[in-house]
Amino acid sequence: MKKLKIVVLAKQVPDTRNVGKDAMTPEGTVNRAALPAIFNPEDLNALEQALRLKDRFPGTTVTVLSMGPHRAAEVIRDAMLRGADGGVLLTDRKFAGADTLATSYALSCAAKKLAPDVIIAGRQAIDGDTAQVGSQVAEKLGWPQVTYAEEILGLDGGKMTIKRRLENGIEVVEAPLPLVVTVNGSAAPCRPQNARRILKYKYAMIPTEVAADPESLAAEMTAKHDYLQIAEWGADAVDPDPTQLGLEGSPTKVKKIDSVVFALKESKCLRCTDDEINSLIVELLETHTLG
Amino acid sequence: MNNLFVYIETEGGKVADVSLELLTKGRELATELGVKLEAVLIGDGVAGLAPELAKYGADKVWLAEGAELAPYRTLPHAAILCGLIEAEKPQICLMGATPVGRDLGPRVSSAMHSGLTADCTSLVIGPHKDPKTGKEYEKLLYQIRPAFGGNIIATIINPDCRPQMATVREGVMKKEYAAKPGAGEVAKVDWKKMTRPEDFVVRIIERHIEERKIDIKGAGIIVAGGYGMGSKDNFQLCFDLAETLGGEVGASRAAVDAGFCEHARQIGQTGVTVRPKLYIACGISGQIQHTAGMEDSAMIIAINTDPEAPINNIADYTIIGDVNDVIPRMIKAYHKNSK
Numbered sequence: 001m002k003k004l005k006i007v008v009l010a011k012q013v014p015d016t017r018n019v020g021k022d023a024m025t026p027e028g029t030v031n032r033a034a035l036p037a038i039f040n041p042e043d044l045n046a047l048e049q050a051l052r053l054k055d056r057f058p059g060t061t062v063t064v065l066s067m068g069p070h071r072a073a074e075v076i077r078d079a080m081l082r083g084a085d086g087g088v089l090l091t092d093r094k095f096a097g098a099d100t101l102a103t104s105y106a107l108s109c110a111a112k113k114l115a116p117d118v119i120i121a122g123r124q125a126i127d128g129d130t131a132q133v134g135s136q137v138a139e140k141l142g143w144p145q146v147t148y149a150e151e152i153l154g155l156d157g158g159k160m161t162i163k164r165r166l167e168n169g170i171e172v173v174e175a176p177l178p179l180v181v182t183v184n185g186s187a188a189p190c191r192p193q194n195a196r197r198i199l200k201y202k203y204a205m206i207p208t209e210v211a212a213d214p215e216s217l218a219a220e221m222t223a224k225h226d227y228l229q230i231a232e233w234g235a236d237a238v239d240p241d242p243t244q245l246g247l248e249g250s251p252t253k254v255k256k257i258d259s260v261v262f263a264l265k266e267s268k269c270l271r272c273t274d275d276e277i278n279s280l281i282v283e284l285l286e287t288h289t290l291g
Numbered sequence: 292m293n294n295l296f297v298y299i300e301t302e303g304g305k306v307a308d309v310s311l312e313l314l315t316k317g318r319e320l321a322t323e324l325g326v327k328l329e330a331v332l333i334g335d336g337v338a339g340l341a342p343e344l345a346k347y348g349a350d351k352v353w354l355a356e357g358a359e360l361a362p363y364r365t366l367p368h369a370a371i372l373c374g375l376i377e378a379e380k381p382q383i384c385l386m387g388a389t390p391v392g393r394d395l396g397p398r399v400s401s402a403m404h405s406g407l408t409a410d411c412t413s414l415v416i417g418p419h420k421d422p423k424t425g426k427e428y429e430k431l432l433y434q435i436r437p438a439f440g441g442n443i444i445a446t447i448i449n450p451d452c453r454p455q456m457a458t459v460r461e462g463v464m465k466k467e468y469a470a471k472p473g474a475g476e477v478a479k480v481d482w483k484k485m486t487r488p489e490d491f492v493v494r495i496i497e498r499h500i501e502e503r504k505i506d507i508k509g510a511g512i513i514v515a516g517g518y519g520m521g522s523k524d525n526f527q528l529c530f531d532l533a534e535t536l537g538g539e540v541g542a543s544r545a546a547v548d549a550g551f552c553e554h555a556r557q558i559g560q561t562g563v564t565v566r567p568k569l570y571i572a573c574g575i576s577g578q579i580q581h582t583a584g585m586e587d588s589a590m591i592i593a594i595n596t597d598p599e600a601p602i603n604n605i606a607d608y609t610i611i612g613d614v615n616d617v618i619p620r621m622i623k624a625y626h627k628n629s630k
Contacts, residue, residue, distance in 0.1 A: 016439055101401060127439060129561055130409040135365075135397035144493050145365055147394045161496065166390045167555070169500035171362075175493040251452035252406030255419060255433065258444040267603055272612025274620055280592075280608060281624040289569050289590055290512070290536060291629055 003059035004155070006050045007114050009107060009121035009133070010043040010064050010079060012072040016126050039075045042122025044190035046183040049152050050120045051083040051191065057155070061085045065110055067095060067103060073206045076230050080201045081193035086227065088114065089206050092234040097247035100128070104136030106245060109238035111141060116178070118160065123148060123182045134182035144175050147182045206232040292379060294327040294351075295320060296454065298372060298386040298395065299344065300363075301334050302500065308508075309387030309461040311347050316414060316464040317385055318348030318473075323416050324430055326382070327351060328473060331375060333368050335361035338477070345475025346468050355480040359491060362498060363391050366490035367482075369398040374485030376403055381454045383432050385414075388458035400456050406449040407456040408434035410560055412463055412583050419448055426450075432457065437560050437579045444579065462508050462564035462584075505539075505555040512538030512569045515558055515585070518545035519574020519595065520614060526551040528618045529573055535622045541565065543581045559584035573614045577602025594618070 014035035047064070054060040064079040064087035066072050076087030090110050098106065111119055119138075124131035131147070138145035150165040153172070164171045165184045203218040205228065210219045222228045235245060243249060270276040284290040297317045300307040314330065321328040327350040332340060334356065341352040355371050372395070376384065384399075386392035388410045400407035413435040419428040431448050432455040438445040449455040507513060514536065516529040526546065533540045541558040542551060558565055559581040570588035575581060577593070577600055585591070586605055593606035594617045603609045610617050 014439075099406060100397070101404070101406060104397075104401060128409075130397075130407075131393045132397035132400070132407060132409060135394060136401035139369075139398045139401035145394070145398065146493065147365075148390050166500065168503055169498070171495060171500075172497035173493055173495050250406070251404065252408060252434075252447050252449050255446040255448045257438075258446075267606050268608050269598075269603075270608060270610045272610060272616050272620070274624070277610065277617065277620045278624040278627070280610075281621060282628050284569070284590075285628055290625070 002057045002155075004053055004057055004061075004118060005114075005116045006053060006060060006062045007111055007116040007119045008043070008047050008050045008062060008064045008079065008084065009119060009137070010047065010066045010075050011040040011122075011125045012037045012066065012068050012075045013040045013125050013127045037071065037074070039078055040122055040125045040127075042124060042183060042185050043075075044122070045185060045187040046120045046122045046181075047079055047082065047084065048188050048190040049149070049181070049183055052188075053152060053155070054083065063087055063114060063116070065090065065107065065114065067091070067107055067110075070206065070208045073209060073230055073232075077201070077204050078193070080204050080230075081197050082191055083194065083197065086204075086230065088231040088233055090233050090238070091206075092236075094235040094242070094245050097250065098245065099250035099252045100130055100132040101136060101251060102245055102247075102249035104133050104140055105249060106235070106238070106240060107133065108137045108140035109240045110233060111137065113238055118177055119143075119180045121180070121182050123184050131182070134180055138180035141178070141180070143178050143180055145180045145182070146173055146175050149181045149183045150187045152181065201228065204228045204230055206230045208232060293382045294329050294379065295324070296376070296379075296381040296384040297328070297330050297349075298384065298392065299330050299332045299340075300387055300389060300391050301332075301337055301340065301361075303502075304336070306340050306343060307387060307389065307461075308466060309389060309392075309459070311343075312461070312464040312466045313385045313387065313459060314344060314347035314349060315467050315469070316459070317383075318469050320383065320414065320416060320432070321348075321350075324382070329353060329379070329381065331355075331372060333360050333371055333482075334363075337361075341475050341477050345473045347466075348469030348473045349475050350473040352475055352477045353480050354477050355482040357482065360482070362495060363395075364491075364493055364495065365394055365398055366493065367486050368395055369402065370486045370490050371480065371482045372399050373402050374482070375480065376454060384454040384456045386456075386458050388460045392458045396456060396458050403452075403454065405452040405454055405456055406447075407458070408436060408447045408449075409458050411436045411457045411459050412560060414457060414459070419450060421450065431455070437583055460560070460562075460564060503555070505553070507539040507541050507556060507558070508563055508565055510539035510565070511567050512536050512571075513541045513558075513565055513567045513585075513588075514538055514571045514573065515541035515543065515575060516546050516551060516573045516614075517543040517575030517581075518549060519576070520546060520551060521574070523549075523551045525615070528614060532571065532573075532618050532622055535625050536569075538567075538569070541585075543575045543578075572602050572606070573618065575602050576600045577605070
């Protein structure tokens with residue numbers, strides 16, 4: 001098999017380095033609308049591994065699958081400008097409030113419909129840091145998983161050879177397709193958007209975006225060219241068991257959210273002068289904190 | 292039945308520290324719940340480790356041994372753990388938030404349709420009343436973790452699905468022999484009945500695991516640098532100060548992400564938790580994600596240009612100034628006074 005059908009799981013995430021006061025809803029879920037949204041960093045590493053397979057095995061297709069609100073179409077478009085062939089946005093209010101398990105279930109239903117040879121995802125997303133979705137999608141599909149991948153080394157006879165980066169070393173494993181691979185941040189960074197692809201794909205849109213401005217040039221272009229149409233699937237499109245979706249399908253519940261309050265210590269404030277730093281060091285030595 | 296499971300991780304014939312830390316915590320929780328603490332030990336030639344698990348309070352050790360079971364591979368370990376969970380119906384299952392636990396946990400939680408909370412910093416038993424249905428629960432596991440980049444602390448519960456699963460990073464819980472050792476009764480697991488040939492399709496071709504070179508967990512003095520160190524070159528100042536004071540170097544996540552130093556030095560929720568006698572935070576703003584991993588230090592000195600930085604709130608001493616000015620002065624002062 002030298003021609004692969006690859007699905008890359010990508011998530012649009014709030015940039016957790018830039019969080020304001022209205023970041024959480026009263027129910028304790030994330031108020032995504034209030035935050036800048038970015039392509040989850042490790043999903044970009046995953047995309048690069050997929051694009052490298054596409055470079056090596058012509059005829060390979062890379063489809064980006066993302067779940068989220070309409071504006072998450074942005075990550076699919078971004079991926080297309082970097083080299084992906086197209087994408088599917090899984091979007092429906094029925095998915096709202098999902099924990100990792102309900103998210104994984106919905107993604108696995110969509111993946112079944114796309115029927116890829118391999119699913120490649122980032123190891124974890126920066127808004128949750130759980131590293132659960134890749135493994136759970138694999139389990140839902142009954143496929144093997146290779147997590148913490150740093151490089152897909154080869155593909156031979158339906159088996160993939162993958163280097164994993166663990167905390168204290170590396171492991172090289174061989175796993176048969178179909179397979180889920182999750183990619184570590186230590187893997188090669190993703191290639192940038194390509195100028196020719198920008199010209200070709202900049203108008204790629206989901207139907208909701210087209211409908212928002214039907215008279216625009218973008219809408220006209222998208223209507224003319226199939227390759228500009230990013231698919232938009234609601235829950236019904238993937239034929240799920242409704243009890244496994246969204247809040248209802250989530251075994252974990254948020255009991256409460258506390259904002260971070262530091263217990264104030266009595267802190268001695270020093271200025272940056274030789275005298276004050278000297279007396280601090282003397283004190284630390286006298287109390288045997290140092291030395 | 293309805294006991295508390297801890298998945299035991301082993302490497303190089305030894306039990307991982309994080310597993311012993313979880314047994315220590317698990318012992319406390321099991322006693323509060325009035326249930327048994329049971330260790331799940333899967334590997335090859337690991338039977339000899341059972342007495343050690345008993346010292347940390349394990350009442351029972353479920354032992355699955357076979358050449359095919361080591362080194363760790365996802366599918367066979369998941370199949371065996373799932374088999375045991377189905378048979379024994381534990382109410383809680385804990386594992387380390389290591390590359391192994393974070394690979395195994397989600398697979399098992401998905402198969403069992405139970406929730407899993409990653410990287411908990413605290414585990415507590417408590418009651419719950421469902422706000423919608425009014426249904427009351429008596430003794431649930433509160434899985435507490437910083438969330439959302441450390442901007443909030445979330446308490447997660449798992450009211451209706453069992454087991455309640457959680458992973459915890461190494462160093463977060465304390466490791467202590469149980470006041471009264473557990474019986475450590477070994478029960479051999481007939482794991483071949485729990486696994487299928489498909490569980491062995493992933494082959495390990497090559498493996499290089501090194502002894503940990505950097506171990507900041509045991510250091511008495513830690514000099515930690517943050518994004519405020521400015522650059523990788525400048526981060527060297529932290530190493531200079533640590534060397535002078537006889538300490539180790541740590542880092543915030545922002546500094547590691549920026550490539551200032553290696554991940555093994557990362558302190559915080561997604562890194563190591565430390566409790567040194569002296570912690571010097573250099574150019575670290577002090578997001579909860581970081582402070583969760585160091586706030587129990589006996590003494591904290593914060594060096595920061597920003598008098599409003601959150602780290603100052605938990606510091607015993609705050610030095611307001613540029614790290615480039617402060618650190619060399621500290622080194623000079625130490626040399627002057629230490630003889």
